[in-house]
Amino acid sequence: MSAPEALLATRGLTRQFGGVVALAGLDLEVRRGELLGLIGPNGSGKTTFFNVLTGLFSPTRGEVLFAGTSLAHATPQAICRAGITRTFQRSRLCLELSIFDNLAIGAHQRLEHGLWFNVLRRAALARQADATAAAARELLQIFDPPLARRLFEPMTGVAMIDRRRVEICRALMSHPRLLLLDEPSAGMTADETTRLMDDILEVRRRFGDLTIVLIEHEMSVIERVTDRCVVLNYGKKLCEGTFAEVSADPEVRRAYLGLT
Amino acid sequence: MSLRRAGASVLSTAAIAAVTGLLLYAFLAAESERTVGLVLVGAVAAVAAGLRSRVLPRLVGAAGPPAVLVGLGVAGLVLVRVFHDDPFVLLLMARALLVLVACLGLHVQLADAGVPNFAGAAFFGVGGYTAAVLGRGGLPHPLVLLASGAAAAAVGSLLLLPLLRTRGHYAALITIAFGLLFRTFLEVNETLGGPQGLKLGGLQLLGWSFNDDRRLLGVEFSGYAFYCLAAVALALAAVWLVRRVERSWIGVALDAVRLDETAAACFGISIGRWKIAALTIGNALIGVAGGLSAMMVGFIAPNNFTFQESLVLVSILLLGGLGNLAGLAAAALIVIWLPEKLQPIQEYRYLLFSVLVVLVLVLRPTGLIRRSVRRPFGSVAG
Numbered sequence: 001m002s003a004p005e006a007l008l009a010t011r012g013l014t015r016q017f018g019g020v021v022a023l024a025g026l027d028l029e030v031r032r033g034e035l036l037g038l039i040g041p042n043g044s045g046k047t048t049f050f051n052v053l054t055g056l057f058s059p060t061r062g063e064v065l066f067a068g069t070s071l072a073h074a075t076p077q078a079i080c081r082a083g084i085t086r087t088f089q090r091s092r093l094c095l096e097l098s099i100f101d102n103l104a105i106g107a108h109q110r111l112e113h114g115l116w117f118n119v120l121r122r123a124a125l126a127r128q129a130d131a132t133a134a135a136a137r138e139l140l141q142i143f144d145p146p147l148a149r150r151l152f153e154p155m156t157g158v159a160m161i162d163r164r165r166v167e168i169c170r171a172l173m174s175h176p177r178l179l180l181l182d183e184p185s186a187g188m189t190a191d192e193t194t195r196l197m198d199d200i201l202e203v204r205r206r207f208g209d210l211t212i213v214l215i216e217h218e219m220s221v222i223e224r225v226t227d228r229c230v231v232l233n234y235g236k237k238l239c240e241g242t243f244a245e246v247s248a249d250p251e252v253r254r255a256y257l258g259l260t
Numbered sequence: 261m262s263l264r265r266a267g268a269s270v271l272s273t274a275a276i277a278a279v280t281g282l283l284l285y286a287f288l289a290a291e292s293e294r295t296v297g298l299v300l301v302g303a304v305a306a307v308a309a310g311l312r313s314r315v316l317p318r319l320v321g322a323a324g325p326p327a328v329l330v331g332l333g334v335a336g337l338v339l340v341r342v343f344h345d346d347p348f349v350l351l352l353m354a355r356a357l358l359v360l361v362a363c364l365g366l367h368v369q370l371a372d373a374g375v376p377n378f379a380g381a382a383f384f385g386v387g388g389y390t391a392a393v394l395g396r397g398g399l400p401h402p403l404v405l406l407a408s409g410a411a412a413a414a415v416g417s418l419l420l421l422p423l424l425r426t427r428g429h430y431a432a433l434i435t436i437a438f439g440l441l442f443r444t445f446l447e448v449n450e451t452l453g454g455p456q457g458l459k460l461g462g463l464q465l466l467g468w469s470f471n472d473d474r475r476l477l478g479v480e481f482s483g484y485a486f487y488c489l490a491a492v493a494l495a496l497a498a499v500w501l502v503r504r505v506e507r508s509w510i511g512v513a514l515d516a517v518r519l520d521e522t523a524a525a526c527f528g529i530s531i532g533r534w535k536i537a538a539l540t541i542g543n544a545l546i547g548v549a550g551g552l553s554a555m556m557v558g559f560i561a562p563n564n565f566t567f568q569e570s571l572v573l574v575s576i577l578l579l580g581g582l583g584n585l586a587g588l589a590a591a592a593l594i595v596i597w598l599p600e601k602l603q604p605i606q607e608y609r610y611l612l613f614s615v616l617v618v619l620v621l622v623l624r625p626t627g628l629i630r631r632s633v634r635r636p637f638g639s640v641a642g
């Protein structure tokens with residue numbers, strides 16, 4: 001694993017909540033352009049890892065290097081500008097807004113926010129809105145063409161699987177370099193999960209240089225979509241490698257897969 | 261725009277303006293309490309029927325909201341002409357419009373950014389006192405009004421630090437505390453007149469005193485008619501501004517901050533920046549309204565800016581429905597006019613408003629008119 005390959009690297013990343021050590025000196029590398037699966041039993045620190053990476057929690061100790069710059073104590077906003085976005089395990093869309101509004105939130109940093117521009121330069125604003133709507137439609141088209149036609153409808157009427165899709169699109173609207181997907185299949189049927197993973201693979205094909213970290217409990221999904229896996233246990237890296245390697249590791253089988 | 265669509269727009273606008281104008285006229289001209297009640301019930305029924313049958317939204321859609329604003333402005337002018345020599349009605353109209361402007365400020369804060377402000381009357385007062393102090397100097401009065409807004413925004417910035425560190429009930433408590441402090445400050449401050457308050461000269465515009473009655477086009481206008489026109493202009497400008505802010509990236513960002521700070525932060529939206537923006541815009545609107553109101557009434561005292569008055573402003577917001585300007589305007593008219601027209605309830609108005617707000621929150625938490633999803637503001641979508 002040579003240094004220039006790593007888009008993201010953490011060194012000794014630690015996060016404690018009082019006496020609970022959620023991340024215990026995690027050293028982890030994410031390579032440029034890969035789809036990395038992050039697995040581990042409940043409470044092993046996967047979501048905490050995402051929360052620390054995106055600046056929602058500050059690490060107690062340790063370092064986060066993203067494309068060479070330290071992001072360990074950066075704000076969520078700065079981390080977004082640096083090119084990391086995420087989805088949430090429990091959908092955090094704004095349900096009373098339209099699909100378009102939610103996607104525009106994802107595109108926030110590329111949009112013009114001055115009072116003068118927004119109130120008085122309405123023609124320029126309309127052009128920017130058109131461009132944003134076109135980009136949003138194009139993204140939705142990858143996932144679910146009918147969804148693209150419902151751009152200005154409220155989120156409330158959108159089915160669960162489509163909400164996940166919108167959430168992934170919202171993250172993509174920010175043109176990230178690293179996309180963190182926190183268990184996108186949570187609460188879905190096997191069939192829906194398969195369809196969503198097809199979408200994620202399609203996104204990878206379209207955005208060749210996008211790096212993705214995927215938290216997932218469904219082993220068949222991990223096997224199918226990831227290039228590499230990291231197994232966490234008690235906030236530490238238990239092992240890493242391809243799914244075949246990881247699932248053959250006796251320690252992983254003991255700790256997580258419940259096999260003997 | 262095709263000729264047909266233009267024609268439909270003009271007709272729809274005229275219909276909306278005419279019906280609104282007639283209802284307002286009937287209400288303002290009503291003498292007996294029974295007529296007032298009947299008009300109110302009729303208006304509520306008409307609006308409910310219009311909304312239920314989708315006729316009203318379709319009319320508004322065909323007219324186009326900017327045309328509706330112009331139409332309502334014209335209706336306002338006609339009403340001023342009709343009540344040209346009735347200071348009581350004119351004062352009532354102007355007051356409701358200025359309260360509406362203040363509520364638009366609160367709307368940006370609470371309904372858009374989710375920042376509660378229970379010190380609306382205090383910021384209204386900051387505007388009023390600024391107008392009283394600066395109005396004596398030689399500063400042109402339009403600038404005095406702008407200064408009233410700026411002063412309210414500046415005083416509001418004292419609250420930024422605590423407001424950015426809290427949310428929900430705690431933020432509300434901070435604004436309540438500020439409102440109480442402000443009133444106490446006024447009462448002990450000798451230069452601002454203490455409990456007795458201050459007198460103000462009327463609004464002067466290009467050498468024209470708004471306080472004087474005046475003959476125009478062969479009609480004798482009460483001085484309040486001109487304040488009423490100024491209030492109509494200010495209210496239209498405020499609605500225009502707030503609508504544009506809400507239908508823009510700013511509105512999207514404020515919604516994101518209100519609905520989910522965590523997700524908003526993860527997409528680069530600065531929570532602090534947008535709360536500050538909403539507070540500043542809102543307080544500036546409240547301050548300008550307060551300044552003009554003080555000039556119109558000619559006298560201000562700490563007693564005008566109590567916590568109760570702040571609560572009236574918030575109750576208008578809740579009654580109208582957070583996120584809907586038409587509902588807000590209707591609520592402002594009801595809350596300001598009803599006690600004046602129904603003398604028997606004058607005494608109990610705070611009690612009645614409290615009951616009304618509780619009923620609305622229990623039976624119809626969305627207010628008179630529900631928040632609708634943001635209409636697209638791109639050129640393709642219209």
